[in-house]
Amino acid sequence: MSDAHTEHQSLIRTPKQLVIAVTGFFLVIVIGIILLVSFVTTSPVTGAGTDGQNAEAITARMRPVAEEGFTLVDANAPRVLLAGAAVYTATCAACHDSGMAGAPKTGDNGAWGARFAQGYDTLLKHAIEGIRAMPAKGGNPDLDDVEVARAVVFMSNKSGASFKEPEAPAPAEAAPADAASTDAAPADTAGPAGAQ
Incomplete structure (x- = not known):
């Protein structure tokens, strides 16, 4: 038997047919791309992102970030x-809720018992100055000593103590200073008047 009957014959037999086939292939691809682009650009787009150029959307994007949930605080106002x-919750819970780095867990009466035996003043001193792995003021230097004392009382009372929460210190009164200046003013005015 001869192998002539099993040969595969190609549709493209001459170079001219090859050029026509390649050109036709590229022509079909280019026409397909043009039709796809025209379909995408002429059909109306609906859904997310269609109102991106509206005046309201532009205004929302240009609004300052400071308006999103930030509260401006007057630095000269009295501190609350x-x-x-x-x-x-803000400072102590990170370590004292989980017992991280050897911190006594809030509510664990056994862990706090030895600390209560040292007394409230020692607990407060350790909280303000720091001890072992705990940094001073729990790592928040912006806290006032009264705030730290309140946190110590809160934590201690949750763990079995019965400490009284400290009161805020009385604000420095300007009345004594004003009274001294008013007392000095009449004396000054009386001196020159008596001298005439």
């Missing part, structure tokens, strides 16, 4: 001291 629970 936080309650013990707020200080505990």
Whole structure:
């Protein structure tokens, strides 16, 4: 038997047919791309992102970030001291809720018993100055000593103590200074008047 009957014959037999086939292939691809682009650009787009150029959307994007949930605080205003629970939640809970780095867990009466035996003043001193792995003021230097004391009382009372929460110190009164200046003013005016 001869192998002539099993040969595969190509549709392209001459170079001219090859050029026509390649050109036709590229022509079909180019026409397909043109039709796809015209379909995408002429059909109306609906859904997310269609209102991106509206005046409201542009205004929302240009609005300052400071308006998103930030509260401006007057630096010259009198400071409002936080309650013990707020200080505990913001600063102390990270370590004292989990017992991280050897911190006694809040609510664990056994772990706090030896500390209560040292007294409130020692607990407060350790909280303000720091001890072992605990940094001073729990790592928040912006806390006032009264805020730290309130957090110590809150944590201690949750763990079996019965400490009284410290009161905020009385604000420095300007009345004594004003009284001294008013007392001095009449004496000064009387001196020159008596001299005439």
